[in-house]
Amino acid sequence: MLAKVSSVAIVGMDARPVEVEVNLATGLSDFQIVGLPSAGVREARKRVEAAIVNSGEQWPQRKITANLAPGDLRKDGPMFDLPLAVGILGASGRVNPKKIAGYVVVGELALDGRLRPVRGVLAVSLEARAGGAKGVVVPALNASEAGLVPGVQVFGADHLVDALAFLNGELQAHDDMPRPERLLYLDPAPGPDLSDVKGQALARRALEIAAAGGHNVLMVGPPGAGKTMLARRLPGILPPLSVEEALEVTKVWSVAGLLSAGQPMVTQRPFRSPHHQASAAGVVGGGQTIPRPGEVSLAHNGVLFMDEFPLFSRAVLEALRQPLEEGFITVARQGAAVQFPAHVCLVGAANPCMCGRAGDGRALCDCSPGRLDAYRSRLSGPLLDRIDLHVEVGLLTNDELMDLDPSEPSSAVRARVIKARGFKDSREPVRDMAIENLAAGPKHFLSTALAHENFSPRGLTRSLRVARTIADLEGSESIDENHVAEALQFRRGVWDR
Secondary structure, eight states: EEEEEEEEETTEEEEEEEEEEEESSSOOOOEEEEEEOOOOHTTHHHHHHHHHHHOOOOOSSSSEEEEEHHHHOHHHOGHHHHHHHHHHHHTTTOHHHHHHEEEEOEEEEOOOBEOOSSHHHHHHHHHHHHTOSEEEEEEEGGGGHHHTTTTOEEEEEEHHHHHHHHTTTTTTTTHHHHHHHHHHHHHOEEEEEEEEGGOOHHHHHHHHHHHHHOOOOOEOTTSOOOOOHTTTTTTTGGGGHHHHHHHHHHHHHHHHHOOOTTOOOOOOOOOOOOTTTTOOOHHHHHHHSSSSHHHHHHHHEEEEETGGGGGSSSSHHHTTTHHHHHEEEEEEEEEEEEEEEOOEEEEEOSSSSSSSSOSSSOOOOOOOOHHHHHHTTTTHHHHTTEEEEEEEOOOOOOOHHOOOOOOOOOOHHHHHHHHHHHHHHHHHOOTTTGGGOOOOOHHHHHHHHHHHOOOOHHHHHHHHHHHHHHHHHTTTTSSOOOHHHHHHHHHSSSSOO
């Protein structure tokens, strides 16, 4: 007999439909899986057999052939355990094949028949809706995640027995799935607050502009000046995630397998901080066959903080140029070429030199000119050109350290950021970020500044974007000289090259 079960394969950010065909034939007892399965999928044979037997079902002593179609799509991971088991029992007559039709089935089986969660279930649910399926059958711990997609019937099974009962019409699908809007607007736990930061007025201003306009920041200063402390407070002044943004982030985290059972949706803007020895695959994404998202994608719609920025490998630093410019990263491997979202606010932190004492004032720098140039040249010109705000973070004075007055809290800064973004969305679309559309005053100021600075066309365009953000923070319809002056101040490199 032949049975067919609908399932999916996760490729990059998307779920691609896979039809699991199971055929029982006469002959010596055997179980083979074909259709370009990975080693992990082939291991499912023993798991599926043990799970079926330990669930009280009879294992068919027949020649079993399971085909995962299409045959030219690589299948990876344990998510095919449950559709294989359902297909075998459907071909055996234990489940009505007509009732299986229309449901997308995924799940990993334990040897006793319990179902373990799998990654990418949000993408599975989206594909089920797009393909017109009745619903999805997933592990119970993935049910809330699958239910984030409206219009999809979800059944979360704790055990293979439950999945069979549902497909036979003995159990009903869940109808109490949490809605994304409700999850998103639950009171979040407070994060690090800017009120903890003493002094550093210029760096605080840079973070506010970055949050209002989605700009990238480079902070340079000696160890202990507070660069990491400042960066960790940037998510707290960003606007809350919208439902669409939250689902985008959740989809990335889901295919990466980072969602926990009690966290069906990412509700706060991500903050990712990879170590400076992280590989290119770990930062921008990769894998041996089918690529998986890296840190730059896990930080999508949030903050990517790269401490010891110049110490990252050249391959990592140069690979950042595409996502910083375009908001996505394309990763190609032998198995597939996939595109991951990577719209991030990059915050790079660096010491002024290798020893960290240049400009300290309390100790002498012992870096030779060659060593200093080698350290600073690790950040290439094209990469620095994509970073809009360059700010020096100096050591605090004794008076600043002993100041007991609290600094401005994150809530006040966040209110200004939200207001600026709202102003940007509500004002008439203008092209004043083009030089020819500037008023005479700021155009003359910019022309004078360019006579003394060497800006690339990209750098000039990004400076005008920063000026536009500064104007938005003030609620100004047009860019004036003060906005341009402040933007150019942040554009000047903190390292003399």
